[in-house]
Amino acid sequence: KAKIESKTYHFAIVDEAQEADEYVVTKSIKPMLAFNNGTIALTGTATRNKSYFYKMIQFNKRRDINKKRGQRQSHFEYDWRTAAKYNENYGRFISKEKVRIGEDSDEFRMSYLNHWMLEKGMFVTEDRLGRLYDPSMPLVPEWWRTPIIMGIDVARSNDSTVATAVWVDWDHPDGLGFFEHRVLNWLELHDTDWESQYFKIVDFVRNYEVMRVGIDAQGVGGAVAERLALLLPDIEVLSISSDAKAQNERWV
Structure with a gap:
């Protein structure tokens, strides 16, 4: 494995930056510019997913809009x-x-x-998500009036474990049998050992009248589902596959 740390540079260029790992850039490459207050340049092309390259493009565009007179341009783009x-x-x-x-x-x-096709690489784009949520609705830390459901996405490597509490209008299904539903609250766990995560999830679940919990079974998700089923004996805990075939069957 190549070691790219321990040097000191005035200038660094990352080509094909759309594929660059954010952790490597921020942890290993950028610190080598610190001594000289150096500059890093990212070059690449658009893709279907947000990346460190995409984030820096948006940052530099905002920086250029708000730049003071005499300040250098940060973003350059050519088709x-x-x-x-x-x-x-x-x-x-x-x-x-x-x-x-x-x-x-x-x-x-x-x-x-240079068109970023984010809608093709994401479940929902940032713009669409912005149209879906109502900022006037606060998070609901407790709910006991009606049964709710909860979904848990288990962390992989550097990700977070996220539990989502969802209210469902069980009494008014639409013509196709679908129910209106809204997010009540989230629990995000990052850099937390598994043993602690189990009990934090249980504490979160106990704030609601939960009817069913669905857990992404990919990776360690299956083991997490088995453990939570023991810790939550009064609640139906389902281990749900998230491979391409299973997701297609759920959405078609």
């Missing part, structure tokens, strides 16, 4: 049209790609137009 002005071969290649994959294809838009 295929700029490249074609200076390289005829590039322009000819793009002409063939337009025919082969189409200008409206995801591949063309991401690689040559």
Whole structure:
């Protein structure tokens, strides 16, 4: 495994930054610029998922909007049209790609137009999520009036374990049999050992009239479901697969 720490630099460039690991950049690369107050440049292309590269693009765009007079520009962005002005071969290649994959294809838009196709790589985009929630509704720390359901996504490596309490309007299903539902509260556990997580989850569950708990069975999720079933004997605890086939069956 390559070791990239222990050096001191004035300037660092990360190519294909859309694939760069955020932890590696912030933990190993950027500290090597500290002694010289150095600069880091990220170059890459758009993809379907948010990454450190995407976050820095948004940060630099906001920085440029609010920059003071005389402050240097932080974000630079060029699509295929700029490249074609200076390289005829590039322009000819793009002409063939337009025919082969189409200008409206995801591949063309991401690689040559710098369009981030986040809606294709995420369950819900940030913009859509913003339209779905009502900021006037506070979190509900307790609920006993009606039974609710709860979902638990178990942490993998550096992720967080997240438990979501969901209110359901059981009395008014729509014409297709679906029920209106709303998030009451979340519990996020990060950097917490498993033994402590179990009991924090149980304490969270006991704040509600929970009818059923669904747990993502991928990774260690199956073992977590078995343990919580023992700790919550009065509640139905389900181990739910989240592989592509199972998710497709749930949504189709």
